[in-house]
Amino acid sequence: MVEKSHYDLIIIGAGPAGITAGVYAARKQIDTLIITKDVGGQATWSSGIENYLGYVYISGVELVRKFEEHLRTFDIKLDYSTVTSLSCSNDVFHVGTKDGREFVARAVIVSSGKSPKLLGVPGEKEFTGKGVTYCSTCDGPLFAGMNVAVVGGGNSGLDAVVQMMKICPKVYLIELEDELRADEVMRQQARAAQNVEILTGTRVREILGDTFVHSILVENVHTGQQRVLEVKAVFVEVGLVPNSEFAKDVVRLNEWGEIPVNCGACTGVPGLYAAGDVTDVPQKQIICAAGDGAKAALGAYSYLVRQPVPTDWVK
Ligand SMILES: Cc1cc2nc3c(=O)[nH]c(=O)nc-3n(C[C@H](O)[C@H](O)[C@H](O)COP(=O)(O)OP(=O)(O)OC[C@H]3O[C@@H](n4cnc5c(N)ncnc54)[C@H](O)[C@@H]3O)c2cc1C
Incomplete structure (x- = not known):
């Protein structure tokens, strides 16, 4: 069977921002693909969370389990891979993955969060996972x-x-x-x-x-x-860097490598939204990322209903 490659919306990353965007996109019945390395992102690493509404205390692993359970109540496709490129031509986005596949979308939400900064010393790479x-x-x-x-x-x-x-x-x-x-x-x-x-x-x-x-x-x-x-x-534990490298050809990054957005999660590139820790929004928190994800999905929905579908679009 030929893999479906065209989606109205592609969400890159399934941390709190991407999962929330996925839930909102599903409820708006947008034809959506989430491409992600994992589900949960940094939230999984937190031993105890005391500032996510509805839970006085919950471990990161448990909160992410609940997020994923919620997401999976909807018919939404998850593809476990790493996005390595993002480009845009004629209002259509091309999303490339590490395993050599290419997906096409009319709108994209970048919610790829942050990763730990490396020390960059001899022995670090060699002994990662070995101490x-x-x-x-x-x-x-x-x-x-x-x-x-x-x-x-x-x-x-x-x-x-x-x-x-x-x-x-x-x-x-x-x-x-x-x-x-x-x-x-x-x-x-x-x-x-x-x-x-x-x-x-x-x-x-x-x-x-x-x-x-x-x-x-x-x-x-x-x-x-x-x-x-x-x-x-x-x-x-020397800090975090935004996972935005793949997006630098389509949107201007700030000096820290973050994607600048307005209060509606718009990047300024029509059809391209960004949410959560990968953006220049200063509050790097689960609840903020989730809120940004919701805004991005609602923004993408408004964009998609107004934007004409290309005549050669493959459903
Ligand atoms: C140790 C620790 C404890 C924390 N404790 C708290 C807390 O108690 N309360 C709180 O509110 N916040 C806490 N935070 C902050 C919170 O976890 C983050 O603000 C939040 O997870 C950001 O969500 P996000 O979805 O924007 O990004 P992330 O959580 O970073 O998720 C990004 C997602 O994108 C995926 N991804 C990355 N690059 C690619 C790529 N190229 N292709 C495909 N997928 C990709 C990742 O696999 C991941 O699924 C903590 C953070 C850390 C590190």
Whole structure:
């Protein structure tokens, strides 16, 4: 059977923004395809969510399970792949995937969110999944009873430290700047712990191991003094980057790589909408991403009903 390639709407990404856009598109009976690497996105990584309406407390995994269950009550097609290109000609969008397929859409919603920033040091790629991890919530319990390092002194880094200091004999916190940037309450918790050693003004030079990580080489940025820390895991928590690379030929990105949108989730390119963390909307939260997804789908619906269907459109 020949795979259907033409859709009225393609949604790229199924985090909170894309899932909500999918629900709204389904309720408007728009012929929609969601192309995504996974379902849930960053929301899955949160150990506990206390700020999504309707739940006083819920784990990220459980909230995403409920989102997906809701989405799947509608007849909406999900394709698990990675979008690598997006272009537009004659009011029609072409969406290319990593596995070499091409889809065509009259409107597109980009809701591809953010991914963790890499350290870019030797050993990082080699030992990813073998001690190097970007999600303490997902992988933290695997390293209970072992010495670990957390890189990054912002809220995510301190979140990882507070989690790991309860289950590990020793936790090193490594921060490039001379000060930790996390909220004071979290800094206090880390400072008060006997088993946390905070190394500010320090960079990771290399991650070392054989089959798995066994240590990291760190360097004081002021003195150049180096030290090897024996750890079994490195939690990289140095920030997030927008997943917008594939869209740069069709829309102008801002200096952080985000897609600028107006309050209606319009990008300025007719038929192209963007929602959630991939946009320049400053509030990076689940409820905000979900709201943006709803706006984007409603915007796409209004656009599609007004826009004439190309005469050569394949249904
Ligand atoms: C550790 C952590 C804890 C958090 N805790 C909270 C919290 O308690 N409360 C709160 O409100 N917010 C929290 N957040 C923030 C919240 O998770 C995000 O704001 C929200 O998930 C953004 O949703 P999104 O749909 O825009 O993007 P994302 O959640 O990033 O989802 C993007 C989706 O796009 C897919 N994708 C990416 N690139 C491609 C591509 N090229 N092709 C196809 N698919 C692609 C991804 O696989 C994913 O499905 C937390 C974030 C983190 C990292």
